[in-house]
Amino acid sequence: MNLWVNRIQGQLTVLAVALFFFSCEDEANRLGYPNPNSKFDLKTIDIPVTSSILLLDSVRTSNYDAVNDVNRFLVGRYNDSRFGDIASATFAELLPADTLEIDTLNNNGVITRDDAVFDSVSIQFRHDFYVYGAAGNTQQQIAVHEVTERLVAGYTVTKTTHIGGQQKPQEITYPQPQLYLSKTTIPYNPVALGTKTYGVDRDKHISYAADATPPEIITSVNLDPAFGQRLFDLIRENPDSAQSRAFFQKHLKGIAIIPQGDKVIGFNPADALTRLEIHYHTTKEDSLMLPITFAGLVSYNQITADRAVSELSGLNTFYQDTDLGNDLRYVQAGTGVVTKIDFSAFKSALDGLGRVVINDAEFIIKDVEDGGVLTPPGNLAVKLINNNNRFIELPFPGRSGDYQTSYNNIASYEGFINFNNDATTSYSNYFYFVRGSRFAFDSTFFVMNDNRTFLTLNYSADTKTYRGSAPRFFQQLFLKTGDAPLFTKAVLLPYAPAAAASDPPYGRHIYGKMLNRAAFRKDNIILRVYYTTPAIN
Numbered sequence: 001m002n003l004w005v006n007r008i009q010g011q012l013t014v015l016a017v018a019l020f021f022f023s024c025e026d027e028a029n030r031l032g033y034p035n036p037n038s039k040f041d042l043k044t045i046d047i048p049v050t051s052s053i054l055l056l057d058s059v060r061t062s063n064y065d066a067v068n069d070v071n072r073f074l075v076g077r078y079n080d081s082r083f084g085d086i087a088s089a090t091f092a093e094l095l096p097a098d099t100l101e102i103d104t105l106n107n108n109g110v111i112t113r114d115d116a117v118f119d120s121v122s123i124q125f126r127h128d129f130y131v132y133g134a135a136g137n138t139q140q141q142i143a144v145h146e147v148t149e150r151l152v153a154g155y156t157v158t159k160t161t162h163i164g165g166q167q168k169p170q171e172i173t174y175p176q177p178q179l180y181l182s183k184t185t186i187p188y189n190p191v192a193l194g195t196k197t198y199g200v201d202r203d204k205h206i207s208y209a210a211d212a213t214p215p216e217i218i219t220s221v222n223l224d225p226a227f228g229q230r231l232f233d234l235i236r237e238n239p240d241s242a243q244s245r246a247f248f249q250k251h252l253k254g255i256a257i258i259p260q261g262d263k264v265i266g267f268n269p270a271d272a273l274t275r276l277e278i279h280y281h282t283t284k285e286d287s288l289m290l291p292i293t294f295a296g297l298v299s300y301n302q303i304t305a306d307r308a309v310s311e312l313s314g315l316n317t318f319y320q321d322t323d324l325g326n327d328l329r330y331v332q333a334g335t336g337v338v339t340k341i342d343f344s345a346f347k348s349a350l351d352g353l354g355r356v357v358i359n360d361a362e363f364i365i366k367d368v369e370d371g372g373v374l375t376p377p378g379n380l381a382v383k384l385i386n387n388n389n390r391f392i393e394l395p396f397p398g399r400s401g402d403y404q405t406s407y408n409n410i411a412s413y414e415g416f417i418n419f420n421n422d423a424t425t426s427y428s429n430y431f432y433f434v435r436g437s438r439f440a441f442d443s444t445f446f447v448m449n450d451n452r453t454f455l456t457l458n459y460s461a462d463t464k465t466y467r468g469s470a471p472r473f474f475q476q477l478f479l480k481t482g483d484a485p486l487f488t489k490a491v492l493l494p495y496a497p498a499a500a501a502s503d504p505p506y507g508r509h510i511y512g513k514m515l516n517r518a519a520f521r522k523d524n525i526i527l528r529v530y531y532t533t534p535a536i537n
Helices: 010-019 202-209 225-237 245-251 345-350 401-411 430-435 471-479
Strands: 002-004 040-048 050-055 073-080 084-092 117-133 137-146 154-161 170-177 194-201 218-222 255-260 263-267 275-281 288-293 299-306 328-332 337-342 357-365 379-384 416-418 456-460 465-469 489-494 517-521 525-534
Touching: 040 345, 050 328, 073 117, 073 255, 073 299, 084 263, 117 194, 117 202, 117 225, 137 218, 137 263, 194 202, 194 218, 225 245, 225 275, 225 288, 328 489, 345 471, 345 525, 357 471, 379 465
Parallel strands: none
Antiparallel strands: 002 416, 040 525, 050 337, 073 084, 073 263, 084 255, 084 299, 117 218, 117 263, 117 275, 137 194, 137 255, 154 170, 275 288, 328 337, 328 517, 337 489, 357 465, 357 525, 379 456, 379 489, 456 465
């Protein structure tokens, strides 16, 4: 969901468009043509960007919370000398997708459920071809356990606030999703229902991921027959309620997928082939199968990082600026390790220049470490934070001054408020928010680029460089005076911009669904500004 704000001054827009293609080095623009207008002085300046390492206390890893989620079971473990021992387990809810096919008749012509006989039970996962960790074709193992505590889908929140033109505060109750984080723990039975050892070829998975029509690769695990018989009897004896989420969860709260190995693998929970299968037969049919699926239900990845013997062993305090003394900065998806950047020097570097039009403003990170098989994230989003290193968030809506002030602040940057919602219909008013089943659990602020999407720094494997530009944002920052809010601090974290026409225009949340990491020297983070000033003869 999104709210666009378009408030740039008309004259400035015209001037910016007219000058956008002019650069500054040797009076040539960035396309290589000489500056045709000597009345404008075109320049470039590299502005220092201070930085530090931050450890976030949590990363949302649950699936199906937002229309722009990447939904993935992230299962596996591997060792990284820089980032430590990394592991990801998945916890998931299930629900029968159909009823038992009872088509036998007794001598009186009446359907009897006793003629359905249980045969076996298994669970299978279709690979989505995300892979991270060791090279080559190596053996992985998963163990499937039964969860012993319910996975809750959501809850309600009651707020006291003003509504519309009413002066008297009203109590409003609205739904919220239960968000599951990388640190969330759910108990499970230590005795496995089944285990499976299977091979994963890293190079083949990477090639399949780039294939428009990849093969169907499935990992299947045979489960305890007693467990299958219990589920079969439950479904057979309760045909009218077995597909009820509330009923079924009382008897099967969920499963946990616990890994061993040297790679982390992605499974697709939405695929029809990712399912628990109960195999049975009747007197008329030798082989029948009842699918129990994960699609649209509660699931999340529990990601752990043991950094005790890694070079990040000193990174222990949440939201605290950290420098480990090696001049390196780090980013890792899923574990809360991010790089904080502070571009406060931007305004002071341009102060005193008078009238300035920002032609372009690029964030550049040079000489990203070659991690071999541990490849960097393909893109880094620039997400704004407060002075206390927490994300800038939009407060609860209504007639509150905090909400309006916050909205106006991002509006003044022609910004974008990202509502992670359960539907795609835009909303901009309070009534729609509280009366529908909409929720804004991550209404945080991103730096915007001039294509009306989040600013992402895009990685080039050829040059080992991240690069992304946002001239409009920095033009607005330059114009701020007096007590206007200065958004000059942000974190870099993995994000997937829109890659296809079917993608949400603002990209997809992938931070809790991958483990790619990057390391680079702090002096290699650059804010390069191309700007124009009038030349006074």
